[in-house]
Amino acid sequence: MLQISKPTQRLGLPVAYDRKSLVKDVAASFVVFLVAIPLCLGIALASGVPAELGLMTGIIGGIAVGMAAGQPLQVSGPAAGLAVIVFDIVQDYGVEALAPILLLAGAMQLAGCYFRLGRFFRGVSPAVISGMLAGIGVLIVAGQIHVLFADAPRAHGLDNLAAIPSAFFDISVMTIGQAEQALIVGIVTIASMVLWDRYKPARLKLMPGALLGVVAGCLVAAAGLDVATIDVPENIFSSFSLPTTADLSMLAMPGIIFTALAVAFIASAETLLSAAAVDKMQDRVRTRFDKELGGQGIGNFLCGLVGAMPMTGVIVRSSANVQAGAVSRLSAILHGVWILAFVAFLPGVLAVVPTAALAGVLVVVGWKLVKLGDAVDLFKKHGWLPAVIYVATLGTTVAVDLLVGVMVGLGLSLLEVIPHLRRQRSKVEARSSDGTHELHLDGRVSMLEVSRLTRALDDLPSEGPIRIRTEGLTFVDHTSVELISDAVTRKRRSGGIAEVTGGDSPASRALVAAVG
Structure with a gap:
């Protein structure tokens, strides 16, 4: 057994951390590093900012947030979910506006941690989250298709979509110009990723497809x-500096304050969604949602200090970390160290990466976000309203912008609850009966009770059987159903006994049927 020193204990490593655990974390950190490099570069490209900003966010997300995260196995960095809003910030205010916006957004997230608001983000409808991510995916694909043709993305999503047909019509099969050469690189990158994901050997399952796609694009x-490559300064760190007085004076602009609020909300929602997904993937550690929110606040505040990109917890990197066998937060921290070492000692490698290859990576990433089957699943499980919320959030995100899409989705989510507000009465009560831990749900349980519901679900014991009783339940919204279903699934996956019993009310029957 390794001797656990006090500094190591402050990293939050498990008490029984041994040499075998260390080997697993180091190996997993290298896998995540290989996943993170092309995504940091590609998301910076999609955001319209220099590549080094994405790399710096990856470094801070690994080292600083890795130390403070409430979900030790989650990996933070630049995310596709914020690429769209960063692109709009750069178009409206310039790159220099990222510093004050992230300083304020980070401070808001830290305030959210202090006031324990993390659990409230779990009350955001899954239809809103899925629709938001699908809308982001459409916008990323629509924008990066133009980069595949050696062109620049338009400033608006609908403009990008409208211009796609002409981009294809302008391609010539008789001459191989710059657009055609860039398209060749992009197609090779996309094909390499798709084929690798489908046919990769079992012993190489941890090799990231994004890295393989970029390598294939570079070789072609x-x-x-004659294709454009990433513009990288000789000394990447020379591009960063503390915010100036002029930068900070932008905090007096209402638009900057409103944008910071949007970044804080969207980054927090995406982070905690990712953390909940990590909880579903493994049973080793559970997320402390308020602490995770605070860790993200620290990360975004530091990104604001150096003028980097905003960050979130990222499901792609986090799932790679879990699948690679990470045991503790040391894996996420080390992946940030590897990125730092890479940009410090091998910056010249980045200069040979074609922008079309990164665009190809983002087309695949964006396409994976567009899961139209989610709308069908929501309809089958919860009826027409969640499916409408999904479609409305997706459509408004693409047609207007990300924040409006989210607000429309949240507004529609309230339609499920508003008819029951006048008679709103609910009770979430834990009891014990014959060695079984029982959770009684009575009355009308909805997203408005998310704090009480999530606290009760988080307090369910890991040992012994649990029973969720719904005989007195008269109404339950689809958000609460998903939270309860996740808790039961997690208990059953760990080998425990969990059951949901109900009465004759439609709400009770619907919940029992959804959980199974």
Whole structure:
């Protein structure tokens, strides 16, 4: 057994941390590093900012947030979910506006941690989250298709979509110009990722497809193609500096304050959604949602100090971390160290990466976010309203912008609850009966009771059987159903006994049927 020193204990490593655990964390950290590098670069490209900003956010997300995270196995960094809003910030205010916006957004997230608001984000409808991510995916694909043709993305999502047909019509099969060469690199990158994901050998399952796609694109470009590559300064760290007085004066602008609020809300919702997904993937550690919110606040505040990109907890990197066998937060921290070492000692490698290859990576990433089957699943499980929320959030995100899409989705979510407000009465009560831990749900349980419901579900014991009784339940919204279903699934996956019993009310029968 390794001797656990006090500094190591402050990293939050498990008490029984041994040499085998250390080997697993180091190996997992390298896998996550290989996943993170192309995504940091690609998301910076999609956001319209220099590549080094994405790398710096990856470093801070690994080292600083890794130390403070409430979900030790979650990995933070630049995320596709914020690429769209960063692009709009740069178009409206310039890159220099990122510093004050992130300083304020980080402070808001830290305030959210202090006031224990983390659990309230779990009350955001899954239809809103899925629709938001799908809308982001459409916007990323629509924008990066133009980069595949050696063109620049338009400033608005609908403009990008409208211009796609002409981009294809302008391609010539008779001459191989710059657009055609960039398209070749992008197609090779996309094909490599898709084929690898489908046919990769079991013993190489941890090799990230994004890295393989970028390597394939680089090899094709090296065969003599004239394609644009990443513009990287000789000293990446020279691009960063503390905010100036002029930068901070932007905090007096209402638009900057409103944008910071939007970044804080969207980054927090995406982070805690990712953390909940990590909880579903494994049973080793559970998320402390308020602490995770505070860790993200620290990360975004530090990104604001150096003018980097905003960050969130990222499901792609987090799932790679879990699948690679990470045991503790040391894996996330080390992945940030590897990125730091890479940009410090091998910056020249980045200069050979074609922008079309990164665009190809983002097309695949964006396409994976567009899960239209989610709308069908929501309809089958919960009826027409969640499916409408999904479609409305997706459509408004693409047609207007991300924040309006989220607000429309949240507004529609309230339609499920508003008819029951006048008679709102609910009770979430824990009891014990014959060695079984029981959770009684009575009255009308909805997203408005998310704090009480999530606290009760989080307090369910890991040992012994549990029973959720719904005989007195008269109404339950789809958000609460999903929270309860996740808790029961997690208990059953760990080998425990969990059952949901109900009465004859439609709400009770619907919950029992959804949980199974």
